[in-house]
Structure formats: structure tokens, C-alpha cells
Amino acid sequence: xxxxxxxxxxxxxxxxxxxxxxxxxxxxxxxxAPAIGFNGFGFVSxxxxxxxxxxxxxxxxxxxxxxxxxxxxxxxxxxGTLLSSFIAILIAIPLSVGAAIFLAEAVPNRIxxxxxxxxxxxxxxxxxVFGLWGIAVLIPLIGHYVSPSGNGYGLxxxxxxxxxxxxxxxxxxxxxxxMQVPKENRESAFGLGATHFEVVSKAMMPxxxxxxxxxxxxxxxxxxxxxxxxxxxxxxxLNILPTSIFSPVSTIAxxxxxxxxxxxxxPTNMAVRSLAEIALVLFIITLAxxxxxxxxxxxxxxxxxxxx
Amino acid sequence: MSASASLNPARPARSLRELRRTxxxxxxxxxxxxxxxxxxxxxxDIVGVVAYHGIAAFSGKLFTxxxxxxxxxxxxxxxxxFAISLFGMLIAVPVGVGAGIYLSEYGANRVGSTIRFLxxxxxGTPSIVLGYFSYIVFVTSLGWDFSLLAAAITLxxxxxxxxxxxxxxxxxQVPVSMxxxxxxxxxxEPTVVFKIILPGAASGVMTGALLALAISVGExxxxxxxxxxxxxxxxxxxxxxxxxYLTYVxxxxxxxxxxxxxxxxxAAAFLxxxxxxxxxxxxxxxxxxxxxx
Numbered sequence: 001x002x003x004x005x006x007x008x009x010x011x012x013x014x015x016x017x018x019x020x021x022x023x024x025x026x027x028x029x030x031x032x033a034p035a036i037g038f039n040g041f042g043f044v045s046x047x048x049x050x051x052x053x054x055x056x057x058x059x060x061x062x063x064x065x066x067x068x069x070x071x072x073x074x075x076x077x078x079x080g081t082l083l084s085s086f087i088a089i090l091i092a093i094p095l096s097v098g099a100a101i102f103l104a105e106a107v108p109n110r111i112x113x114x115x116x117x118x119x120x121x122x123x124x125x126x127x128x129v130f131g132l133w134g135i136a137v138l139i140p141l142i143g144h145y146v147s148p149s150g151n152g153y154g155l156x157x158x159x160x161x162x163x164x165x166x167x168x169x170x171x172x173x174x175x176x177x178x179m180q181v182p183k184e185n186r187e188s189a190f191g192l193g194a195t196h197f198e199v200v201s202k203a204m205m206p207x208x209x210x211x212x213x214x215x216x217x218x219x220x221x222x223x224x225x226x227x228x229x230x231x232x233x234x235x236x237x238l239n240i241l242p243t244s245i246f247s248p249v250s251t252i253a254x255x256x257x258x259x260x261x262x263x264x265x266x267p268t269n270m271a272v273r274s275l276a277e278i279a280l281v282l283f284i285i286t287l288a289x290x291x292x293x294x295x296x297x298x299x300x301x302x303x304x305x306x307x308x
Numbered sequence: 309m310s311a312s313a314s315l316n317p318a319r320p321a322r323s324l325r326e327l328r329r330t331x332x333x334x335x336x337x338x339x340x341x342x343x344x345x346x347x348x349x350x351x352x353d354i355v356g357v358v359a360y361h362g363i364a365a366f367s368g369k370l371f372t373x374x375x376x377x378x379x380x381x382x383x384x385x386x387x388x389x390f391a392i393s394l395f396g397m398l399i400a401v402p403v404g405v406g407a408g409i410y411l412s413e414y415g416a417n418r419v420g421s422t423i424r425f426l427x428x429x430x431x432g433t434p435s436i437v438l439g440y441f442s443y444i445v446f447v448t449s450l451g452w453d454f455s456l457l458a459a460a461i462t463l464x465x466x467x468x469x470x471x472x473x474x475x476x477x478x479x480x481q482v483p484v485s486m487x488x489x490x491x492x493x494x495x496x497e498p499t500v501v502f503k504i505i506l507p508g509a510a511s512g513v514m515t516g517a518l519l520a521l522a523i524s525v526g527e528x529x530x531x532x533x534x535x536x537x538x539x540x541x542x543x544x545x546x547x548x549x550x551x552x553y554l555t556y557v558x559x560x561x562x563x564x565x566x567x568x569x570x571x572x573x574x575a576a577a578f579l580x581x582x583x584x585x586x587x588x589x590x591x592x593x594x595x596x597x598x599x600x601x
Binding site (some may be wrong): 015017023027028102103114119129168172228 | 329332333334336337339340341342343344346347348350351353354357358361382402403404406407409410411413415416419422423426427429430432433434435436437438440441443444445448449452455465468469472496497498501525526527528530533550555558562573574577580581584588589592593594596
């Protein structure tokens with residue numbers, strides 16, 4: 001076989017991408033290995049995150065040197081992540097479906113590019129700017145009008161901000177799919193005497209259902225890993241499970257973000273290692289969700305090709 | 309009503325059922341319109357609020373002095389954001405474009421589809437996980453401390469998959485006949501890639517680079533674990549020297565109680581938003597006109 005230096009050098013450049021991914025997984029695994037051993041299965045079921053006595057002498061517990069009283073449980077953050085993402089999806093689905101239908105069918109062809117550009121732009125606003133808007137506008141609104149305690153920081157605010165951030169993902173996916181529905185299907189529905197809205201809701205939406213679900217799962221993947229905006233408006237809960245939609249929460253991502261300083265002060269490094277374990281958990285969750293989205297959307301594309 | 313019905317037998321008087329359907333449809337359209345308003349409204353409000361407070365905080369001092377505690381100017385942060393993005397792009401563009409060339413030209417095999425899949429996985433990885441990875445590898449294990457290099461590498465890992473994907477899509481737009489014509493003239497593979505395909509797809513590759521730049525300017529979470537924060541201008545050292553950046557100002561200063569730090573946070577947010585939106589609007593308008601991707 002002929003050796004092709006040009007191809008090989010390009011291949012080595014592109015192999016850097018898988019290499020980076022493998023390095024991320026590998027180093028997180030190696031670094032968190034002692035934490036995985038120390039925390040065991042209590043890691044995901046425990047609700048107490050306690051760094052222990054950072055100033056006293058470390059003690060040996062279960063064969064690991066940790067600060068006295070240290071205990072790492074992340075159920076609170078897992079619950080916060082799943083709840084906030086779930087509520088965000090619940091808010092985002094009707095908004096994005098409605099917006100996509102309106103853009104695809106009700107808006108004149110001349111205005112549609114402008115409006116769909118605006119919807120796409122929602123997705124590119126940096127997360128931290130969303131957080132800033134949350135603090136400046138949304139939190140006072142919720143604190144003043146909705147929340148019984150008068151405190152706007154919490155699960156509801158986090159979910160609303162998340163919902164706004166992921167809506168464009170679902171909406172643009174759905175809009176693309178709606179624009180590709182064959183003309184014949186629309187026309188035959190009109191021919192049967194359906195109103196315009198019935199054409200959309202009963203003839204077109206069932207055709208794009210798989211794409212819609214794929215888009216929703218993709219958006220879920222984004223919501224689970226979203227960090228800055230959530231950290232800024234969620235209130236930050238520690239060791240307490242949320243009891244209502246106004247409870248302060250922490251998501252896995254926002255917790256990692258805010259814990260750096262306190263974890264660094266642990267002389268045994270077990271806190272930093274446990275944070276690496278959390279990062280690993282977050283990685284696995286988003287990987288599973290994104291893989292699901294990929295399977296769904298690729299399946300949807302096949303269906304569409306066969307129909308057209 | 310009955311007169312018109314008799315005149316037009318194809319369209320008889322509306323039955324109650326038909327009326328219900330019509331009303332239901334009208335309600336449906338109104339709900340959809342409201343949904344669209346609820347998506348675009350917040351964007352307009354975000355831009356309005358940030359621009360209002362941000363421009364109010366503008367002064368000559370903002371661009372000429374460095375941050376002093378939680379007041380002062382933003383010169384160090386502007387310079388830091390610029391430096392981090394620049395060095396991140398310097399690392400990411402060769403890798404991303406190279407990977408894109410490989411995927412588009414020689415990637416129609418199992419190796420190519422594996423790289424594509426893993427690249428998608430990397431795109432879906434939360435940025436905070438990448439930031440934490442860089443923290444344990446570069447900042448602590450390699451002992452670089454919070455530094456420009458750690459931040460630039462983290463951003464590069466974040467944006468390389470985007471660059472590779474967009475470059476691949478752009479190169480695929482170049483007609484196969486152009487490649488064949490060049491090969492028929494005896495051109496070698498590097499000549500075809502660099503003289504024929506890349507110039508032909510230059511606008512698409514530029515688009516990818518600009519979008520990647522927009523991402524790196526707006527990114528925050530991975531930088532908090534890698535760049536740290538500094539009140540001073542960058543002194544030219546790549547390691548062992550934290551750098552300031554604009555998004556850090558937004559995230560931290562809004563939590564301070566005094567109005568000057570809020571003003572700084574809004575000014576920083578306005579600058580970041582301006583860059584990100586300008587790049588994205590410009591790119592999207594050009595794309596629509598040229599239909600590159």
C-alpha cells in the first residue's frame with residue numbers, strides 16, 4: 001500500500017478530536033477513582049454533601065484518607081438537574097411547537113426569514129447573559145408576583161430560563177421538518193375540507209412526530225448540561241431536596257461551578273476528586289440523552305426520505 | 309344566511325359542528341402566535357435591557373482603565389477575552405479545518421464515520437465537564453495554575469468539533485468535477501485541497517471560524533476553572549498567570565451589592581452580546597444570500 005503523507009497528516013489532525021474525548025473520559029475516571037471507591041453507591045443516593053472538618057487532621061475512613069466527617073452524596077443535585085430540565089421541557093414543548101407551526105404556516109413568506117432568524121438568535125445568546133437577564137428581570141417578577149415567599153431564586157426561575165434557552169432548538173428542528181412535509185399531504189387534507197389549523201395539527205404534525213421527539217431529546221441534552229444561567233438563578237441548594245417549584249435547587253453543572261473554591265481547601269483532595277466523579281456522572285447522563293436523540297433523528301430522516 | 313346558502317349550494321349554512329371546528333382553529337392560531345411571541349419577546353427584552361443598562365455604563369474610563377476590585381474599567385477583561393479567544397482559535401482552526409478536510413475528502417469510510425460520531429459526542433459534552441477536565445489536567449496535575457494556555461486549550465477542545473463539522477459541510481459543496489479536473493491535470497492531493505477545494509469553500513470555512521469565535525467569546529463555565537481572574541493586564545506569560553475575561557465580570561459582579569459593579573456587569577454583557585449577535589446575524593444573512601450551507 002502506498003504511503004500518503006498528506007492524508008496521514010490530515011488523519012492525525014482529525015484523530016485529535018476522538019483523542020480529546022478519550023482524554024476527557026480517561027482523566028476524569030483516573031482522577032475520580034479514589035472518590036468512586038470511597039463513595040461507593042451511596043454517591044448517587046445520599047443527600048448530604050459535607051466536606052468534613054477541613055482544619056482538623058484527616059482521618060482514615062474505609063481505607064481512604066479524608067477530612068473528619070466528610071460525606072459526598074449528590075442526590076440533591078441529580079434531583080435538581082432532572083427536575084429543572086423536565087419542567088423546562090414541559091414549558092418549552094408547547095412554546096416551540098406553537099412557534100414553529102406559526103412560522104411555518106401563518107407567517108407570510110417575506111417575513112418568515114426575519115422571524116426565524118430571531119428565533120435562531122435566541123439560541124446564540126450566551127448563557128451568562130441569560131443569567132444576567134434572569135437576575136435583572138425574571139427574578140424580581142417571580143419574586144413579586146408569583147412566589148409566596150417573595151424570593152424569586154429557585155426551581156421555577158431556573159426552569160423558565162432553561163426553557164427559553166432550549167425552545168429555539170426544538171422550534172428550528174420542527175420548522176425544518178414542517179417545511180419539508182410534501183405538498184400533496186397538505187393539499188389532500190385541504191381537499192377533505194379541513195380547516196387550515198386542522199391541516200397542520202392533524203395531517204402535518206403526525207408526519208413530523210419523530211423529528212419533534214428527536215429535537216426534544218436534543219434540547220433535553222442541552223438543558224441537563226447548562227451551567228451559567230442555572231447557577232445564577234437557581235438559588236443553590238445544599239443537602240435539601242426541593243419541596244416545591246419555588247425551592248432553591250442546585251443542578252449538577254451549577255454545583256460543580258460553584259464548589260471550586262471550597263473543594264480546593266480540602267487538604268486530602270477528596271472533595272476535588274468527588275467533583276470529578278460528579279462531572280463523570282453528568283457526562284454519562286448527557287451522553288445517554290444525546291445518543292438517544294441521534295438515534296431518533298437519524299431514524300426520522302430515513303422515514304422522510306422514503307416518503308418523498 | 310339562508311339566501312346565500314341557496315345561491316351557493318356548494319357551501320351550505322354552517323352547522324354547529326363546523327362552527328366549533330372554525331372557532332377551535334382560530335383559538336389554535338392565536339395560541340401559536342402567542343407561543344411565537346413568548347419565544348421572541350424575551351430575546352427582544354434581553355437585548356433591550358442589556359443594551360439600556362450597558363450603554364448607560366459606557367464611559368472613556370471603561371475602555372482605558374483596568375478593574376479595581378469591583379469597580380474601575382474593563383480594559384483587562386476586554387484584553388483577556390480577546391487573548392483567550394485568539395489563542396483558542398489559533399489552536400482550534402488548524403485542527404478543526406484539517407479534520408474537516410479529512411472528513412470531507414477521505415472520510416467516507418468507517419474511520420471517518422467513527423470520528424464524526426465521537427465529534428458529535430464531544431459537541432454534546434457540557435462545557436463545565438470540559439472545564440473541570442482542564443482543571444484537573446492542566447491547572448493542577450501539570451501545575452500551570454490558572455492560565456491563558458489552559459483556557460485557550462479548553463476553548464479549542466470546545467470549538468474544534470463545530471469547526472470540523474462546518475468545514476466538512478462547506479467542502480462538500482465544492483463540485484466533484486472540479487476535483488476531477490484538477491486531478492486530470494496531474495495535480496497532487498495537497499495541491500487539489502489547498503489550491504482548488506479550500507479557496508472554493510473559503511466563505512464556508514470563514515463562516516465556521518466566525519461562529520466558533522462567537523462561541524468562544526460568549527463561553528463562561530469552562531473558563532472559570534481554567535483562566536481564573538486577574539485585575540491586571542496580561543503580562544505575556546502563558547502559564548502561571550491568571551487572566552481576566554468579560555463573561556467573568558457578568559457572572560460575579562452582578563452578585564455584588566453596589567451599583568457600579570452592576571453597571572460593569574451590564575457593560576460587559578453588552579459588549580459580549582454585541583460581538584456574538586453581530587457575528588451570528590452577519591453570518592446568517594450572508595448564508596441566506598449565498599446558500600453556502
